[in-house]
Every structure is written in structure tokens, then in C-alpha cells.
Amino acid sequence: MTAVEPDAAPERDLALTVNGRRKRVRIEDRQLLVDVLRDNLGMTGTHIGCANGDCGACTVRMDGQITKSCLVLAASAEGADVTTIEGYSPRGTLDHVQQAFWDLDAFQCGFCLPGHLFAVRDLLDRDPDPGEDDIREALRGNLCRCTGYVNLVAAAGEAARREREDQSP
Structure with missing residues (x-):
């Protein structure tokens, strides 16, 4: 057969x-x-x-x-x-989110990075001054197997701060 x-x-x-x-x-x-x-x-x-x-x-x-x-x-x-x-950054330079992730060691293996970067960018586009609960909610749909959540949340808050600082006169 x-x-x-x-x-x-x-x-x-x-x-x-x-x-x-x-x-x-x-x-x-x-x-x-x-x-x-x-x-x-x-x-x-x-x-x-x-x-x-x-x-x-x-x-x-x-x-x-x-x-x-x-x-x-x-x-x-x-x-x-x-x-x-x-x-993600068409100008070839790091934006505030990427730079904050780098500066605060918000990623280890980098596997989860696309989800977290896009989620934080989306959040900051909607809310330039998110609280920690808002950040955690935005990141909720992504899994970090290296358990870097503390640094991810801190980096998102830092990126928001930097963007607000750039916006102020």
C-alpha cells in the first residue's frame, strides 16, 4: 500500500x-x-x-x-x-521606553521584549502618567520567563517620567 x-x-x-x-x-x-x-x-x-x-x-x-x-x-x-x-524605533535610536528598559535591566533573555515594549508604548500613548496598577495591567498579557516583572514595571514608570519631562517647557 x-x-x-x-x-x-x-x-x-x-x-x-x-x-x-x-x-x-x-x-x-x-x-x-x-x-x-x-x-x-x-x-x-x-x-x-x-x-x-x-x-x-x-x-x-x-x-x-x-x-x-x-x-x-x-x-x-x-x-x-x-x-x-x-x-519599533524607525529612526534607529532608542525611544524612552527602550532606553528605560536598557537602563533598568528590564529584560534578561529578550524573548518577551516585543510584547512588553509594544504594551508599554501603547499604554504611554494613551496615558502619559500611568500608575503602577495601570502599568501592571498593560503588561498583564505578556509572560516573562526570567521573572523580571519588578524591573519591567520600574522601566515603564521611568519611561513615562522621561517622556513627561521632555514634554514640559
Whole structure:
């Protein structure tokens, strides 16, 4: 008896903007956005962690919204504007959030970094003066396996302080 090969998965062309650059790629209909970013486009800073949206390692910003790319079929990103961790700071310099994370040792292995950086940036865009509870709530959807939560919260507060300081006359 011979093994039966399953039919090839249906494919399609996908066009989207990634980190400000228009991309066109051939994908399988069943591919997740995280896989297309990593495997097809080489954006390996977007990590595959839990594969069910709990850890945040796959976090990107899609059309202005924080998105867990392991939960998104790539085909649904047609025409989307996606920012990965590689495009987080398009000017090539660290913003206040990144600098505070660096200065306060808010990351160790870096695996969780995409989720935490995007979560803090999103929080500060909405609330320039968040309290500790607000920061903890914003970080809640991300998992740090190195247990650096104390430093993550401190770095988020420090980034907020630095941004407010820059805004004052």
C-alpha cells in the first residue's frame, strides 16, 4: 500500500506593509502571520512562544493596534500596516521606553521584549502618567520567563517620567 500525499495547501499572494516597506509574498492560506513574518520575511525578532496568545513574544502592531501575530491568519493581514520589533524605533535610536528598559535591566533573555515594549508604548500613548496598577495591567498579557516583572514595571514608570519631562517647557 502506498502512502497518500495530502493535497498541497491552497496558496495566495499577500501584500502588506512591514516596517514601512511594501511587501508581497506567496503564502499558504493556513499560515499564521507570525510564521510569514519570521519564515517568509526574515523578521525573527517576532518570536514564537506559546502559540496561543498568552505570552506576547509574537506581538506586533497591526494597523495601529497591538496584535498577537500567532493568533492571526496571514491572509487576514492583506493590505495591513504591520510594525514588528525590528521596526519599533524607525529612526534607529532608542525611544524612552527602550532606553528605560536598557537602563533598568528590564529584560534578561529578550524573548518577551516585543510584547512588553509594544504594551508599554501603547499604554504611554494613551496615558502619559500611568500608575503602577495601570502599568501592571498593560503588561498583564505578556509572560516573562526570567521573572523580571519588578524591573519591567520600574522601566515603564521611568519611561513615562522621561517622556513627561521632555514634554514640559
